[in-house]
Amino acid sequence: xxxxxAVALAAALVLSFAAPALAGKGGNHGKPxxxxxxxxxxxxxxxxxxTTAIFGSVIAFASDADQSQYPWVEVQARVNGTLVxxxxxxxxxxxxxxxxxxxxxxxxxxWSGGPADGSATLFLMTPNSGGVGRTILATLTFPIGG
Numbered sequence: 001x002x003x004x005x006a007v008a009l010a011a012a013l014v015l016s017f018a019a020p021a022l023a024g025k026g027g028n029h030g031k032p033x034x035x036x037x038x039x040x041x042x043x044x045x046x047x048x049x050x051t052t053a054i055f056g057s058v059i060a061f062a063s064d065a066d067q068s069q070y071p072w073v074e075v076q077a078r079v080n081g082t083l084v085x086x087x088x089x090x091x092x093x094x095x096x097x098x099x100x101x102x103x104x105x106x107x108x109x110x111w112s113g114g115p116a117d118g119s120a121t122l123f124l125m126t127p128n129s130g131g132v133g134r135t136i137l138a139t140l141t142f143p144i145g146g
């Protein structure tokens with residue numbers, strides 16, 4: 001009896017920690033959606049070592065998100081709160097850049113140089129009644145030097 005209670009308690013603990021990490025099955029072909037993952041970056045696009053983001057530089061990102069869920073990353077730059085750069089790429093093996101997408105930080109039509117506040121958001125595209133939504137998995141912020 002004592003062994004049964006220990007096993008039941010352990011199972012309850014595992015489920016209590018796993019439940020927040022899983023969402024409904026929705027339109028994801030019956031697979032649960034992971035509700036948390038990590039994103040690493042900015043990274044050097046050749047060595048994948050951590051690097052400093054600088055205007056005009058090429059940076060990469062990596063993630064531990066489940067590749068079968070087809071995660072995406074959106075990189076943005078803001079100057080004084082104004083959006084000056086935004087790019088979305090798949091961060092999965094079948095994506096254009098594979099599982100380490102690269103981003104060239106400017107120039108854009110509204111950003112010709114200088115420092116900015118950068119962010120990278122890891123997400124899944126999830127079908128919903130209004131079309132396609134996003135399930136945010138992780139977000140990180142980083143400075144972009146001028």
